[in-house]
Amino acid sequence: MKPQSCVNIKKEWDIVGARQLGREIAKKIGFGIVDQARIATAISELARNIYLYAEQGQICFDVIDTMEHKGICVTANDSGPGISDIGQVMQDGYTTSGGLGAGLPGVKRLMDEFDLKSVENKGTQIKTTKWVR
């Protein structure tokens, strides 16, 4: 595994920076145009969640290149308020920000693997992976 690259999310514009870097990495790994859009969109959702709910955090990218498969692992870390009811945020249409409520369940559908860890008042880590088909 190559060393990961990270983007700090503090300002609104960082959301754009994160998804642009993510798309570039995905392109280099060899993802098709549709999967590039999926990955960029998932990153955008994750970064926006950090910006909206935790104010600051990090989006990190890992390139996975093993014998069996290639892929990209996107990890979102923050030390914000955490999520009290994970079941609820994974429901379609649940929102506290007035958005479409498509964020996290949407990310899960866009990516192949999805893992959410959250401790209230400590922070949240979301780790998602997409494999090259």
Added chain:
Amino acid sequence: MDQQFKRIAIEHSDAIVQRWLEEINSLKEGNYTASISDELFESTNREFVNVIFTSIKNQGSTAAVEEFSEKIINLGWPLSYITDGLQVFRRETVDYILSQSDKVDSDFISNVLKSVDLWVEPLIRQLVNEYSGSWEHILSLQRVALQELSAPLIPVMDKITIMPLVGTIDTERAKLIMENLLEGAIKHNSEVVLMDITGVPVVDTMVAHHIIQAAEAVRLIGSTCILVGIRPEIAQTIVNLGIDLGKFPTKSSLRKGFKTALEITNRKVIDLKSQEEDAENLMGSLDGE
């Protein structure tokens, strides 16, 4: 030690080859190579055993092995011919070396086994790799062929495109269908896309879900998707499963769907001559005779 065994094996290669050939020939009876002519079998066996000895002499020469495996693959002989052949060779060689030695204790036997194994192992590995490599190659070619077949798009006329679907739809294929459908609709500037599921044997919730998603994506890019070829049993399953297909147009046959597509694009089919006229012409021509 190893050098010594190697010398014995090479010096007495004729004897070993003889025994090997006999053994292999006995395997031929009622086995995988039954349909092969004796001459070809004979000559291939000789070549095989030569390759084995060249490989032992040259510490694993790869060029000869590669050439040989390529030949066997092209002949279509099974992998078991090669593995059996090498097993027999190992057995015969060990036997032979043991029979040529005066003092035989357990240490000696284990040394012989080890040496012969070391000669044969790289051969097995390389031959099996060549074989599986050729299988993987065939498999990937077939996969590409299948992908090309799996989501064809036919631009029947200006603004109207048809995608006939045949066979089972799984998640992987559904993704391919969706991508082809959208790319094609844009490429051919299709205002209407007809998705024909006459050839899809089973429409369960998952297949219906994929079809609905594809139809909705088609709407997003600014085209209309009509689902055609809904057989009675499929209509029943769809309703029984509680799937809502109400949001986009469906038709029982491609013909009806095509008519709707023409209406959407403000066109219709007209006969150039009416049938009555045809009949009159026919009568006229008969009168003239």
Added chain:
Amino acid sequence: MRIPILKLHHYLLVSIQTEIDDHTAIQFQEDLLSKIHKSGSSGVVIDLTSVEMIDSFIAKVLGDVVTMSDLMGAKVVLTGIQPAVAITLIDLGIHMKNVPTALNLEQGLTKLHQELGE
């Protein structure tokens, strides 16, 4: 950075050419509504051919802009949504059911023309 809004007879044309951040999206929403108000336009075409991704936020802004314009009496058509973008939106579970769409700018204008009956 602002997204330019062009006036063509009684229609407004918008072509989004750049990566949109949240602020630009909101700014665009305000600009478009005030332009509709000032010009009295009855139809708007927003062309998204060069947009490489739409996430849930931008989708919401676009959906809102359509509904808001409708309230002000201007019909909006979104055109040129790319396949990759459409697939991503469907994956996200965003169907934009109330938003009219067309393949390209030309057909978008035709659609407006038909729907407005002019």
